[in-house]
Amino acid sequence: MSSKATDNTGTADQASYVEPGAEFTRDTNYISTRITADGRDGYPVEAGRYRLVAARACPWANRTLIARRLLGLEDALSLGLCGPTHDQRSWTFDLDPGGVDPVLGIERLQEAYFARQPDYPRGITVPAIVDVPTGKVVTNDYAQITLDFSTEWTAFHRDGAPDLYPESLRSEIDEVAELVYRDVNNGVYRCGFAGSQDKYDAAFDRLFARLDWLEDRLTHRRYLVGDTITEADVRLFTTLARFDPVYHGHFKCNRNPLTAFPALWGYARDLFQTPGFGDTTDFVQIKQHYYIVHTDLNPTQIVPKGPELSGWVTPHGREELGGRPFGDGTPPPPPRAEEAVPSDHTPL
Template sequence: MSDNDAQPGSYVEAGEFKRDTNYITTRITADGRDGYPVEAGRYRLVAARACPWANRTLIVRRLLGLEDAISLGLCGPTHDQRSWTFDLDPGGVDPVLGYERLQQAYFARIPDYPRGITVPAIVDVPTKAVVTNDYAQITLDFSTEWTAFHRDGAPDLYPEDRRDEIDEVAELIFRDVNNGVYRCGFAGSQEAYESAYDRLFARLDWLTGRLRGQRYLVGDTITEADVRLFTTLARFDAVYHGHFKCNRHKLSELDVLWAYARDLFHTPGFGDTTDFVQIKQHYYVVHTDINPTKIVPAGPDLSNWWEPHHREQLGGRPFGDGTPPGPPRQAEQVPAEHWLPPQAS
């Protein structure tokens, strides 16, 4: 399999897609216990807007206001068998790391690194070596270890008194939704596909029930759990419904989840980090085993993301006692035509 999300090391067993979850688990912490202390300006987050796992880090970094503390390098939406590449930058070279390929940062840490070259990854700029690609831990550490560099008014995305519930909900979402769409798309047998399909939509039905009477997944504010669900929902109609055969319903046909997703999309940090053009390019061009022609579909019309959601009627405080982030920095803005409706872009 050629996709970062179904990276080398992932495999199909008895027709079922198995994700390689062996990541570089070194952590950047306030006390530096793994040898990498929190330090403003030292680390570079390398991400790709196309990737749902990387998109999480872009959302959390922006919500918490970590732009000054952690610089951002963006890879293009497509890649080859070897690595994500910095083809969006002048000359195809990351201006801070001096690399053409993210693979070079992995090899700087572990020569001949044998696993998938994945985003997101955090790179230690002085050594130009990857510190971690453990995407699930990266966002939690942004919330808990980088507090000294949070902006004034940053929300608490991982409140201590809610962590057990957040972790429980997030695990169910990962198993059946985040990874579930891939288990559908890369299934090697009809039986494995139908099993994954049933689990995916059963979990979406469960989420519908949970969100029918409350605005967010855990408590009355946005948490890490909402970030983790959003990036899959944002890609559902654009990619997963057709490309991965997750086609019982479109997201836009599921009233509760559709309104919930739009509510987040309209929230600063979510929609403005979503690049529908790059998302479609990535999946339809890179997954040649599923789409050998590499034709990127013209549809669907995604302007419906801007329809009113009315979820504010449920109450809730998106940022708790905090405030929304300001506008994204000019250098980090998603092109307007990639996420705004035509009349606005």
């Protein structure tokens, strides 16, 4: 028996099992091929060539949806959306007519992974970018994907696109993002999939110590790094959006709900009400995914009705801290009708 429970047979946003006595460890061996302006890995940035496959339920995929919207890459990079639930084999395109992605012509994302590597041994994860002409997954390295959206896809950014990864702030963004990933983004999973009381206690304490640190950091500054929205904010937001609906109860992260942190709750609402964030957040799919897929944690698969979501659209007062959400840029236009979150899945 392995000494650690690893997320190497499931998907990027869930562990496949809880191993008694084990500490949850995420498998981070992703397909590292990059799509770059110079095409040095064999995949040059080209409009219309690639398809982003994501799921609104998944926090790691939600990052790519936000960045794509903020930067205005919709015309250059098409979007395929998987449903909120899946089996052990793969995410599926059950939201599409006939359960088939209309561009890739496949029922399971697994098919695109196997086109790249027939014996692909790891989890079939979202987000993934697929090369449409060959049907092969190019990359599923979610952390690098959003950075490359900012730095390699610049030829296709919309007019007024914000700089989410400004060169002068990159070292600080990277430092903050790593702390957030270790203790918060992944920290909630270390709580939820801990295999023993001591592993859970350690993960719990580490998570809330970091949330307290973030609360202090955001009390007197509007954004995590600098005075505009950056990659660091995109990475934190997707965990905060899922905190009260899922992580507080389902993953036993229950010292305090998000709403008990004045600065963090105000910060989360500020981002949610910013175009690109709330309009890519689907609370219904988020809850369906975690409570239905994680049968080891929730064997009845009952999806809770709460929490009440109207607070997400209440005034946050964060404008008083200054800052400009898009810097010298502008907000993105409303989402396209075919990509809009259903109105009954959001308080917007």
